[in-house]
Amino acid sequence: MKRSRLLRLLGLEAGVLCGLSFLGSSHASNLAITGNLFKKQLLSSITGNLSEKLFLTHQGQSRSYRIYGPELLPETPCAAVLLLHGNGGSADQLIGVTGQQAPHQLWMPIADREHLILIIPDGLVGPNGKPGWNDARNIASNPDSDDVAFLNNLVETVAESYPIDFQRVYATGMSNGGHMALRLAAEVPEKFAAVAAVAAANPDPIFVDQPQYSISVLLMNGTDDQILPYEGGEMSRDRGKVQSTDDSIQYWVTHNNCEKIPRFSRYTNQSRTDGCTASRTTYSNLTTNVEVSLVRIRGGGHTEPSISQPYSRLFLAIVGAQNQDIEMADEVWKFFQDKSTSL
Secondary structure (H helix, E strand, O other), rough: HHHHHHHHHHHHOOOOOOOOOOOOHHHHHHHHHHHHHHHHHOOOOOOOEEOEEEEEEEEEEEEEEEEEEOOOOOOOEEEEEEEOOOOOOOOHHHHHHOOOOHHHHHHHHHHHOOOOEEEEEOOOOOOOOOEEEEOOOOEEEEEOOOHHHHHHHHHHHHHHOOOEEEEEEEEEOOEEEHHHHHHHHHHHHHHHOEEEEEOOOEEEEOOOOOOOOOOOEEEEEEOOOOOOOOOOOOOOOHHHOOHHHHHHHHHHHHHOOOOOOOEEEEEOOOOOOOOEEEEEEEEEEOOOOOOEEEEEEEEEOOOOOOOOOOOOHHHHHHHHHOOOOOHHHHHHHHHHHOOOOOO
16 A cells, blocks of 8 residues: 555644554553653653643643753753654654653653753644644644744743753754744744754745844755655645755755865664665854754655664554664754854
């Protein structure tokens, strides 16, 4: 059966990485139990603390989120990372609280080691009946919420209780969450030191609000993604139109006045069975310490690369191949860790 037909039969929206996670798994009624056993069942290596669901009233609407932080916070301010789920997903799905494989949960041991504050919000339900973000694609299925203002407000609210270094705030997301991270880069680059978008690209037409400051940007895209076309064009299920991945990279290279000759490297092909290889191309502005980087997953689908969090064969039959040579979270943090705002 063709992948497009599988998508239609299962009603999967572009960017839904919860996909098959609820088939034969927890119902909403026992989700709290899964959450309480989270550290024991899913990531025995983590030592920090995952908050209960927290709520912030923004523009008259109650918005939910979680925070993850190291057990002992340092006295000096910490870097903060926004983690943004895909359309139809949730904060809990993104980090594995719902019980399925979740490459983004690898951010938690990174937070323990690097003393990071992770902020994991939920998007609002849009006209398509699924939670998501009002990214820059201007499509009817996205919610009409002002998510740029909400996410800025959220970081400031969390900073009232946690020691956040405002020069080291980052945003990353998957699919719809990645598109939202790119909108943040375009509209409020002074607020974020860097963003990373997985399975996402610039909208076409391009951002209405052009970025006024330099900002580091990483894209991590698969060349065989049937939801987000690597060469650009219409996404599946009327999820808007995007620039090609290469044009998106060149947009940010030009904006940041990066050198035209990039650095190139290949990742070791550790898995011979995933059908993918990975490479990295990075453009730099040595004066401003701003970088634009592409992690290209040759043969990859609409998935986050992960070695320790592989998706099921059934799920991969729908979304395409998952690279198992690298850990998405590790690669994004390597990109983030030396970046800071200059404002």
